[in-house]
Amino acid sequence: MSAVKILIVDDMRIISELIASLLNELNEPFQYLFAMNGKEACKMAHAARPDLVIMDWEMPEMSGYEALQRMKKNDALKDIPVIISSGFTESENIRLALEAGAIDYIRKPIDGIELIARVRSVLALTSAYNKLREQTVLLNHERQRTHNIIKGYLPESVVKEILNDGFVKPRRYKEVSVLFADLVDFTTTTNSMSPKCMFNELNSLFPAFDEIMHYHGCEKIKTIGDAYLASCGFPEAEPLHAVKLARAAVDMINFVSLRNKKHPTRWRLRIGIHSGDMFAGLIGRENYHFDVFGDTINTAARMQQHADPMQINLSEKTNELVRDYFKTIERVPLKVKGKGVQKMFYLYRPIVDTEFYHQSFDEHPLVSIVMPNGQ
The missing domain is CATH 3.30.70.1230 (Nucleotide cyclase, GGDEF domain)
Incomplete structure (x- = not known):
């Protein structure tokens, strides 16, 4: 089983290391990657394709909110789940993060039990999504294979009519x-x-x-x-x-x-x-x-x-x-x-x-x- 890659993004390294130490309690083979701002996070996400990103909202050069928006507009990165962490506690900030594409939101100061529960939930959801995507690819492959076999027995126009009308x-x-x-x-x-x-x-x-x-x-x-x-x-x-x-x-x-x-x-x-x-x-x-x-x-x-x-x-x-x-x-x-x-x-x-x-x-x-x- 390959290690799950988690990209932790915060301009304070001590907070990033705290998050990593809390997640170690899950006893999972996590591989941690660290970035100090949104710009670094986008570059690292492109290069490493992490399984999960935990990203602070307020950071120099590029905020986590801006980085989230940029990632969700990129076809190669848009499916990577992102959890936003922030000291902002207002509902409006949570709404903005979720509407921008965040899968979850964690308030600072970070509570270890809450962090573990949310990460476990996100990883389970991501695993189920990946399995569904793999099954969809296999299903489409089998559908195309069946289509090709049917084409050997029936004219193409007849195959199309069967698929469209039954x-x-x-x-x-x-x-x-x-x-x-x-x-x-x-x-x-x-x-x-x-x-x-x-x-x-x-x-x-x-x-x-x-x-x-x-x-x-x-x-x-x-x-x-x-x-x-x-x-x-x-x-x-x-x-x-x-x-x-x-x-x-x-x-x-x-x-x-x-x-x-x-x-x-x-x-x-x-x-x-x-x-x-x-x-x-x-x-x-x-x-x-x-x-x-x-x-x-x-x-x-x-x-x-x-x-x-x-x-x-x-x-x-x-x-x-x-x-x-x-x-x-x-x-x-x-x-x-x-x-x-x-x-x-x-x-x-x-x-x-x-x-x-x-x-x-x-x-x-x-x-x-x-x-x-x-x-």
Whole structure:
């Protein structure tokens, strides 16, 4: 147990030593510091950070009352408890000292029993306050840790709504774009990996995808095994939802391409994007699960399934929304499960003379565009 530091401030050293001798009756490991005036007290408090200050009111150069006011205005010193000792016995002086921030007031001549009782009370209160402050810090740390864990399962906007309102209202979101990304041959690639190695791979990919989504104003919804689901236009409406999500998709491809040059495990992505409406909300009563539903989700998944590796496959609807910002390549229409024959388009490259391109693409660290194979 470290010694409690007590700063005793009085312009008469004999009084300071008397106070120290009286406090020794508590049989506590006190460490005493001494100052002769308020100015010295402030300097010593800065340097030593005492646990308690017992300070006379009337002193040369700077009074104890002035020093108290100065300490309480200083963020580093304001929480140090100060007991004012004084020959002033009027209630007005006591009121001024307490209003200035003193935790207690002792009249001179000092009574030993009263001094010990007041110091014991102040130190007990200070100890309880310090424990409460430590618990608050730990609680805030755990709250942030819990928040970070929840963010791994729920979109940031959903986490904020839960923390603010205590629930999430199911909603229908109109005019959003949805992205599905899948790691090609994930099972085959990871069969020979240790569990730690496999999760290290995923933890080097998905957090990067999260950052890309955040940069482009998009929202990760969830991961499903080795698949990554994200959207734009949710939860806040975004007129350029398809364009922003397409830009994010390009950067996902770019990131994987750049990573493959420096890493022995080489991944390939298939990405599909569709635009439309979707429903979103929490499922469950005790173990909450956030999910999205609707034809837009299913169609985006189908677009991903029909993409070649390292390609971004757009539905006809999404292609209409991005054609002023990207050049696309129309593919041969394909029969899609549950959808019939569908037109599809590969994202080719941005139209560089658009204002939108110059504002954002040039600023992004992953700006090099990966062209479709054979182009």
